[in-house]
Amino acid sequence: MHHCWFNGKITEANATQININDLGLMRGYGLFDYFRTYNQKPFQWDWYWERYERSAKLLKISNPITKEEAQEVVHSLIKMHGDGEVAIRFLLTGGYTFDSVTSAKPNLMIISESLHFASPKDYETGIKVISYEYVRDLPTIKSIDYKHYMILQGELKANSAADVLFHKNGEISELSRSNVFIVNGNKLITPDKNILEGITRRTVLELAKNDFEIELRSVGFQETLDAEEVFTTSTTKRVLPISKIDDKVIGNGGIGPKTQFLLDKINALVENW
Amino acid sequence: MHHCWFNGKITEANATQININDLGLMRGYGLFDYFRTYNQKPFQWDWYWERYERSAKLLKISNPITKEEAQEVVHSLIKMHGDGEVAIRFLLTGGYTFDSVTSAKPNLMIISESLHFASPKDYETGIKVISYEYVRDLPTIKSIDYKHYMILQGELKANSAADVLFHKNGEISELSRSNVFIVNGNKLITPDKNILEGITRRTVLELAKNDFEIELRSVGFQETLDAEEVFTTSTTKRVLPISKIDDKVIGNGGIGPKTQFLLDKINALVENW
Structure with a gap:
């Protein structure tokens, strides 16, 4: 993992932490999406965004970010990564809870990661x-x-x-x-x-x-x-x-x-x- | 939440954090158990421990703590909580991962929490x-x-x-x-x-x-x-x-x-x- 945008702030991904009362961790209540760049441009961005929004809707977690805002974050993460291609993961959870069930707002992480490939063979x-x-x-x-x-x-x-x-x-x-x-x-x-x-x-x-x-x-x-x-x-x-x-x-x-x-x-x- | 023992250290539960590359959060790969005290003594501790161990075995996450060590942690958490009854949650995840799948060791959190009851009515x-x-x-x-x-x-x-x-x-x-x-x-x-x-x-x-x-x-x-x-x-x-x-x-x-x-x-x- 390279960098992580978490509720508005970008930090080193390996130093990014979340409180343990997150519903993703406590109740498995979360979703993600995952895409990559080619020529440093997100591949099929519109389709991935559409699917991310659909997952959020079906799992009844309100998506806290607009497509335009998300696109800006993605561009920042690609720029920070520098040369070469990168993977981007959206990770959306139910958010912090104080009774193991309810939450005031979801937690969204947008993470840049190294790509892992199958071998040429x-x-x-x-x-x-x-x-x-x-x-x-x-x-x-x-x-x-x-x-x-x-x-x-x-x-x-x-x-x-x-x-x-x-x-x-x-x-x-x-x-x-x-x-x-x-x-x-x-x-x-x-x-x-x-x-x-x-x-x-x-x-x-x-x-x-x-x-x-x-x-x-x-x-x-x-x-x-x-x-x-x-x-x-x-x-x-x-x-x-x-x-x-x-x-x-x-x-x-x-x-x-x-x-x-x-x-x-x-x-x-x-x-x- | 009151306090949390996390991989050996007890801190305020609301200030306890976990890295975002935990397999519980990334892959829903985690289990828990949950019990309470009566008269400040853990209720049916032997049975709960047995079930926790069984869940870990079935989910193929290696349990990193012995029953005796766990019991000591539980007693410390009850003592720190002071008067009244308390709930204890064991939360065991696959641990930190750098490729979204493998992990070197699991993460265990033992958390003391307020009890939430049904109403007398x-x-x-x-x-x-x-x-x-x-x-x-x-x-x-x-x-x-x-x-x-x-x-x-x-x-x-x-x-x-x-x-x-x-x-x-x-x-x-x-x-x-x-x-x-x-x-x-x-x-x-x-x-x-x-x-x-x-x-x-x-x-x-x-x-x-x-x-x-x-x-x-x-x-x-x-x-x-x-x-x-x-x-x-x-x-x-x-x-x-x-x-x-x-x-x-x-x-x-x-x-x-x-x-x-x-x-x-x-x-x-x-x-x-």
């Missing part, structure tokens, strides 16, 4: 994921609730897996922090329910619309295992191939041609952002 | 609860995840309700922060699944065993509406009658004789704790 070989029966609670909200993913850390290591694929009642939904697509022939298919609507997912759907037949629908777990290609999308991963689900090798076991096509497309987009 | 008239279709995520763990209850605050106020009754697939589980019992004739019935095993629930089951036929089993939502008596149990509420669920009046609409019997029993127990 992962884009050639694809990543391994393990399956886990679960649907995120209130999945359309980017809440801070990642307890299942945190609990699974040991299992991920034991299986040399990079992430977890959530599925329930025979249908997949998403990875822990990214969306999932499958490719069959010219069809690009991705779940439309029980997911967080990723901004990279939205970008990829835009980039793919002239070259693919797009299907937004329920996607079976078995269908995913049998797909020609499977990939995941996120802010930091862009388009990253999944080559193994549990012990099942997907497609050719590396990056497939359609995944490569879409990765090239998004790389071209962000290069000139 | 509630013990005569009973409280109203509203029903809500939901089962708590990882219900046997006392995690910090109360986002559903927080979202429902407006609805509770609009319905002049004191709490929410969780039910799913026709079965009840618990209130937001307390267990629920129903009484029919000489039968005392309470759900055995999808619940946090409350210490007051356990105490009441002990106190009731010679006078009731006890059934720990699935309890239907309709069965609850039709019950002669319904009550809830928690650390601060002890045994509190529920007289209305949504618009349905329960039993005689006030405190029933069996609920009164168990309330008297627990009052006698805590008086001489």
Whole structure:
């Protein structure tokens, strides 16, 4: 973490503190959003802002900042960071409480952070994921609730897996922090329910619309295992191939041609952002 | 809040702060436990400690303190509080992180707090609860995840309700922060699944065993509406009658004789704790 804007003041992020009676900490009552810069400009800012506002509305935490004010803070943080690219996290909690439930006003932190990437090799070989029966609670909200993913850390290591694929009642939904697509022939298919609507997912759907037949629908777990290609999308991963689900090798076991096509497309987009 | 022991140091709770990169705040990765004193002695300390340890184990956060050390901290906090009774909260999080996922060690806060009670009138008239279709995520763990209850605050106020009754697939589980019992004739019935095993629930089951036929089993939502008596149990509420669920009046609409019997029993127990 680099810097943090907290209720109006920017300080070193590692020195920024919050009182322990915050409802995020006491009651898990908080949400976030997370985006990055390309060429030092926030990528898809309008879409991220829209999603942040929607999460706040759905979780019933009043957003204390206007889009214009937030944009100014983001620009200050990018400037303070200096050269290179940076990630920005909005973290909004229910605020300070004196009875463990009520609060007079929310707490908003806007934090600049280092970017963490998948390795270049992962884009050639694809990543391994393990399956886990679960649907995120209130999945359309980017809440801070990642307890299942945190609990699974040991299992991920034991299986040399990079992430977890959530599925329930025979249908997949998403990875822990990214969306999932499958490719069959010219069809690009991705779940439309029980997911967080990723901004990279939205970008990829835009980039793919002239070259693919797009299907937004329920996607079976078995269908995913049998797909020609499977990939995941996120802010930091862009388009990253999944080559193994549990012990099942997907497609050719590396990056497939359609995944490569879409990765090239998004790389071209962000290069000139 | 009065005082807070945080990783070895006791300070004024309202001045105690935590870095914003704590996994409790960033990832909702935390748990707590909560008990109170009677006659300045912790009530059912062994049982609460056992549950705290179990939550930590299930959530895979390593507990950084022994029972003896914790007991010493609790005694110090009670002493610092001075006269009267006090509540103690253990709050254990995943700890500080620099990549949003991993952490070197957990953060433990032990906090003394004022007690918040139901009003004396509630013990005569009973409280109203509203029903809500939901089962708590990882219900046997006392995690910090109360986002559903927080979202429902407006609805509770609009319905002049004191709490929410969780039910799913026709079965009840618990209130937001307390267990629920129903009484029919000489039968005392309470759900055995999808619940946090409350210490007051356990105490009441002990106190009731010679006078009731006890059934720990699935309890239907309709069965609850039709019950002669319904009550809830928690650390601060002890045994509190529920007289209305949504618009349905329960039993005689006030405190029933069996609920009164168990309330008297627990009052006698805590008086001489």
